[in-house]
Amino acid sequence: MEDWKSTYRLLTHCKHFFHRRLNPNFHNSKPFCTSGSRYHCSQPSELVKPYIGNYQQEFQTFKHLPVSLGTNPWNRCRNQYRCFASQATIIQRRPDFSTVSSEDLSYFKNILGERGVVQDEETLDAVNTDWMRKYKGTSKLMLQPRTAEEVSQILKYCNSRCLAVVPQGGNTGLVGGSVPAFDEVIVSTSHMNKIISFDKVSGILVCEAGCILENLIAFLDNQGFVMPLDLGAKGSCQIGGNVSTNAGGLRLLRYGSLHGSVLGLEVVLANGTVLDMLGTLRKDNTGYDLKHLFIGSEGSLGIVTKVSIFTPPKLSSVNVCFLACKDYASCLVIMVLPSEV
Ligand SMILES: Cc1cc2nc3c(=O)[nH]c(=O)nc-3n(C[C@H](O)[C@H](O)[C@H](O)COP(=O)(O)OP(=O)(O)OC[C@H]3O[C@@H](n4cnc5c(N)ncnc54)[C@H](O)[C@@H]3O)c2cc1C
8 A cells, every 4th residue: 555655656746747847837946946957058157948848858857856866868968068958968966965974884884784885996987887988977885785675775765865876787778877977876786686486387587676687588498488588788787777778679579578578566766665566467457557657767766676577488499581671661571471470
């Protein structure tokens, strides 16, 4: 019941947010236009109009709400001066975000132990840099929780201390979403890597968010099943990261997107509430299907801690052929052919 109350609050919050953002009269209303969520031009005195009318951007601005979960890939423009909308923009660190203190470190060590609190420079350098080496943060702290309960305690505490947080999986995302923009605390899911259950009758796999995709593919292969997702980063990317980016990959045309194959999620919201949506039913009509909000939301709404996914049986044989099409119309014919065989 509590979960649903939290969800209701989340949705109400979204509704108010969009209302304000889409209503030009609310341009400068608090709390959504605090200095951190304003985008500054190369001339600091000139402010970019906050309302641009782009859904993608409106949604991404969630990441600048007081409890910042994740960081906005579209906003990592400070080094490259890429266009955010119609004008080149640079983001500023929000002054109301705290910096990590020794008391914070003691708190984190208390819940995660010394091993779950990473401050070593070499490791931090790697997790502050994205896969393309285009974006670099300056985080001084990475936390490695092992359970949803620990994630919940971390987020609740960061929320109360106004410490910004960025979730990180395998750090293979290509848009800089997994690395800090400034000195955010990195919450890594890499220690949450257990397979919880696999049902051979239904083909449903339940696992923790930090499971590496390649390990899941190998596990399922041994069971006679196929992971409906495969991509070049499989040796490093994690299923929680895949879900959070709504990754497509090589098997998308055959098995569909993660919105179809993911059956349930467990997610921790920014205030520490654990939302248990970890259903394992292929047909589930019980109310709102909230997991879809989290698929592809890049950690802006919460940290995914568990995933339940439908996996089809392994094919008895695979034949690969290379076809040369003379025009687009013949490509379309080929797309239709397999379903007729
Ligand atoms: C070689 C290569 C090939 C690729 N091929 C494809 C492809 O074919 N198709 C495709 O769609 N993509 C592809 N990608 C990009 C792909 O989206 C990512 O590789 C992968 O899905 C990200 O997973 P990750 O664990 O590395 O996430 P990260 O890079 O760590 O994070 C990605 C985003 O998700 C957030 N996040 C991570 N974990 C969580 C979590 N548990 N809860 C909430 N938020 C979280 C992060 O904050 C960040 O915003 C490729 C990347 C590479 C390097």
